[in-house]
Amino acid sequence: MKIVGISGSNVGSKTRTAMNYTLSATRKKYPDAEITLLDLAEYNMVFSDGRNYSDYEGDTKFVTETIMSADAIIIGTPVFQASIPATLKNIFDLLPVNAFRDKVVSMLVTAGTAKHYLMVEQQLKPILAYMKAHIVQTFVFIEEKDFLRKEIVNDDVLFRIERLVEDTVMLVDAYVKIREAKDAEYDF
Known part of the structure; x- marks a missing residue:
């Protein structure tokens, strides 16, 4: 299974910190998975x-492929001006409309305050649905107060990250079984 983590901004450290925790939890729980981090701050897009x-x-080309x-x-995305960053929006613009067909997509969001909680529901999920993603409905929302010195200090956030990882992998497995069952219906 190939899992790609996207740190969706070219500035700041909180989203990257959250993605590091997330992918570390993924590697620990699913050591056979092929895991790649795409930190958009590290690429010239x-x-x-x-x-x-x-x-x-x-x-x-490398990032999109x-x-x-x-x-x-x-x-992983921060909230900028009550929206997703332009670097992440550009990724969506670079990809074809059906880019996420048969892919499971989950999200974690970093924000200064809880005021931006609905950004995911009103902006990010509609984009992903339009691009045909199988969306993990629950997401992890992490506020400024959950960080201290570039570390996540809220145990509930860490628990939710672990749950997000499990839900993501379980949904991939479920959709693989569904596709296999559908393919088995055909005799050729």
Whole structure:
């Protein structure tokens, strides 16, 4: 199983910290999974100009092809101006409309306050649904107060991260079985 974690901003440290915890929990619980972190701060991405994702070069091609080859994607995003960052939106723009078909996508969000809790429901989930993702309905919302010195200090957040990882992998397994059952219906 290929799991790709996306740290969806090119600034700040909280989302990357949360993704590090998440992917560490994933590696511990599912050591056979192939896990990749795409921290968008580490890549030189070009803005989408409408080309097919495979026609881009360099970091843009690597990031988009890595996402397209994943079975599961865990998106980590901060909240900027009550919305997702432009770097993450650009990723969605670079990919085709059906990019997340047969992929499970889960989310964790870092924000300064609880005021931005509904951003996921009103903005991120509709984009993922439009792109045909199998969305893990629960997500992890992490506030400023849950961090101290670049560490997560709220045990409830750590528990929710572990649960998010389990839900993501269980949903991938469930959809694999569904596809296998559907494929078995055909004789060729």
